[in-house]
Amino acid sequence: MENPNICLALTGETLKKNEETARKYSGYVDIFELRADFLNHSELPLIAEFTGMVDKKVILTVRRERDGGKYRESEASRVNLIKAALSGKFDFVDVEEDLRDREYEKLITSSGAVVIRSFHDFDNVPENLVSRMRKMAVSGKEIVKAAVMPKSTADLLSVFKAAGELKDLKKILIGMGDYGFSTRVLASRLGSFLTYTSALNEHQAAPGHIDPETMEEVYRFSAIDESTRLFGIIGNPIGHTLSPKIHNPAYRKLNMNAVYVPFKVDDVKAFFELADLLQVQGFSVTIPHKGNVIPFLRKKDPATEKTGACNTVVRTAEGWQGHNTDVDGFLYPLVRHYKGSFPRGIKVTVIGAGGAARAVVHALAESGCSVLILNRTASKAEKLAENFGCKWASLDSEGLKMMEDFSELIVQTTNAGMEPDTTLDPLEGYSFKGNEIVYEIIYKPLITRFLSRAREKGCTVITGDKMLLAQAWRQFKLFTGHEYPENI
Ligand code: NAP
Numbered sequence: 001m002e003n004p005n006i007c008l009a010l011t012g013e014t015l016k017k018n019e020e021t022a023r024k025y026s027g028y029v030d031i032f033e034l035r036a037d038f039l040n041h042s043e044l045p046l047i048a049e050f051t052g053m054v055d056k057k058v059i060l061t062v063r064r065e066r067d068g069g070k071y072r073e074s075e076a077s078r079v080n081l082i083k084a085a086l087s088g089k090f091d092f093v094d095v096e097e098d099l100r101d102r103e104y105e106k107l108i109t110s111s112g113a114v115v116i117r118s119f120h121d122f123d124n125v126p127e128n129l130v131s132r133m134r135k136m137a138v139s140g141k142e143i144v145k146a147a148v149m150p151k152s153t154a155d156l157l158s159v160f161k162a163a164g165e166l167k168d169l170k171k172i173l174i175g176m177g178d179y180g181f182s183t184r185v186l187a188s189r190l191g192s193f194l195t196y197t198s199a200l201n202e203h204q205a206a207p208g209h210i211d212p213e214t215m216e217e218v219y220r221f222s223a224i225d226e227s228t229r230l231f232g233i234i235g236n237p238i239g240h241t242l243s244p245k246i247h248n249p250a251y252r253k254l255n256m257n258a259v260y261v262p263f264k265v266d267d268v269k270a271f272f273e274l275a276d277l278l279q280v281q282g283f284s285v286t287i288p289h290k291g292n293v294i295p296f297l298r299k300k301d302p303a304t305e306k307t308g309a310c311n312t313v314v315r316t317a318e319g320w321q322g323h324n325t326d327v328d329g330f331l332y333p334l335v336r337h338y339k340g341s342f343p344r345g346i347k348v349t350v351i352g353a354g355g356a357a358r359a360v361v362h363a364l365a366e367s368g369c370s371v372l373i374l375n376r377t378a379s380k381a382e383k384l385a386e387n388f389g390c391k392w393a394s395l396d397s398e399g400l401k402m403m404e405d406f407s408e409l410i411v412q413t414t415n416a417g418m419e420p421d422t423t424l425d426p427l428e429g430y431s432f433k434g435n436e437i438v439y440e441i442i443y444k445p446l447i448t449r450f451l452s453r454a455r456e457k458g459c460t461v462i463t464g465d466k467m468l469l470a471q472a473w474r475q476f477k478l479f480t481g482h483e484y485p486e487n488i
Pocket of ligand 1: 326329351352353354355356357375376377380413414415416418424426441442443464465469471
């Protein structure tokens with residue numbers, strides 16, 4: 001099967017604007033889709049001219065409101081608009097499944113265009129997806145398109161399964177929204193004719209579009225084929241993840257045929273089934289699944305065993321193996337700060353008692369530090385402290401008082417201050433003295449309110465991107481067997 005095309009949906013209000021956008025992305029795009037439903041009314045009589053304004057094949061689409069478009073006028077005027085535009089010799093015309101007008105379709109095909117027969121479901125993945133798509137292939141010459149909305153990992157699994165049953169069909173099969181994102185990058189695994197993209201900072205033609213440059217430069221879309229090794233990250237939410245931008249460039253640099261894709265996951269069991277179906281070779285794990293993956297692991301490294309949290313899952317001949325690279329990733333910038341000899345016995349406060357704190361406390365305890373854990377929910381601090389032989393307190397005035405003796409190093413592991421709510425500061429009542437080393441593992445934003453207060457007082461600060469990179473480098477080695485390349 002041919003590799004799928006990248007299609008850029010053009011949603012400008014004028015043909016001129018679309019021409020400019022097309023020119024900007026031309027190097028990354030195989031096909032343009034003129035979304036004529038976004039055009040100003042005065043542009044509509046000129047649609048036929050658009051094919052002469054761009055250097056690639058063009059799909060003509062006039063999408064109705066109920067299918068996620070902007071065209072509000074009658075069905076008759078929509079059909080007339082398309083008929084009048086056919087003199088422009090479009091390469092493809094999108095025709096909705098319910099528009100069963102064979103004469104109209106004949107006009108389209110005799111103009112030289114291929115029909116893309118489409119349906120959109122913004123609420124679900126229909127149970128009859130396979131039979132419905134089969135029925136849509138009427139002439140055998142059209143491309144059958146379904147854009148559906150997976151609302152869970154199980155839904156996403158059903159989209160990939162449907163693709164497996166429709167291997168022989170010339171089709172475009174898309175899962176929209178966050179759950180469906182992987183179907184856009186992995187169009188070749190679905191046997192799709194194309195993947196849709198939208199220009200950066202313009203109307204997204206459908207939920208989940210990314211821009212063509214990211215599709216090609218980050219995900220190397222046109223290099224993905226049957227033999228591409230698949231890696232990824234699971235979490236919920238997952239939209240903020242930076243990991244694809246860390247792993248994918250390294251595959252490129254080492255000339256490896258591999259891709260790393262984010263998966264929004266609500267149900268880990270369904271994801272393991274999907275991972276088998278797609279032959280995922282390994283994946284990173286983020287909030288809230290670091291504990292949830294553990295029952296599915298055949299083997300665990302000592303850090304996963306001790307922390308009860310796993311951030312790296314690797315396929316092996318014996319089954320899935322779990323690792324925790326957060327532990328070493330957390331220590332890496334500290335060891336560098338202390339120039340290789342991490343001082344044993346220093347007194348450290350850890351703010352937070354969630355999944356990340358488990359890795360942090362384990363790393364510090366193993367390194368011989370005395371640790372005080374402060375958490376909003378005191379019972380969680382107590383439980384974590386019991387596991388690792390630490391002191392604990394609630395995140396209140398009593399905790400702040402205890403901190404006075406544990407402030408050589410302060411490690412902030414809570415979500416407080418992370419985007420989107422950047423106004424929060426988990427340690428509001430604490431006044432920095434200026435001689436503390438303050439390490440925060442949040443990386444979005446890089447400097448939170450908390451860290452900015454510490455910096456103003458002259459503290460040495462360590463930002464969360466250092467840990468993020470260090471844990472990813474270790475994952476890369478576990479996934480591929482190669483060291484993460486330098487100078488990326
Ligand atoms: P988690 O398991 O959900 O734990 C969240 C922690 O934050 C809990 O201790 C929670 O306290 C506390 N918290 C949440 N909102 C708070 C607030 N408004 N005030 C005070 N405490 C609050 O999450 P996690 O997996 O530990 O992740 C925490 C952070 O670490 C995230 O920002 C994540 O991105 C970051 N992280 C970074 C890296 C890296 O490589 N840099 C790696 C892993 C995680 P309660 O127990 O009271 O709810």
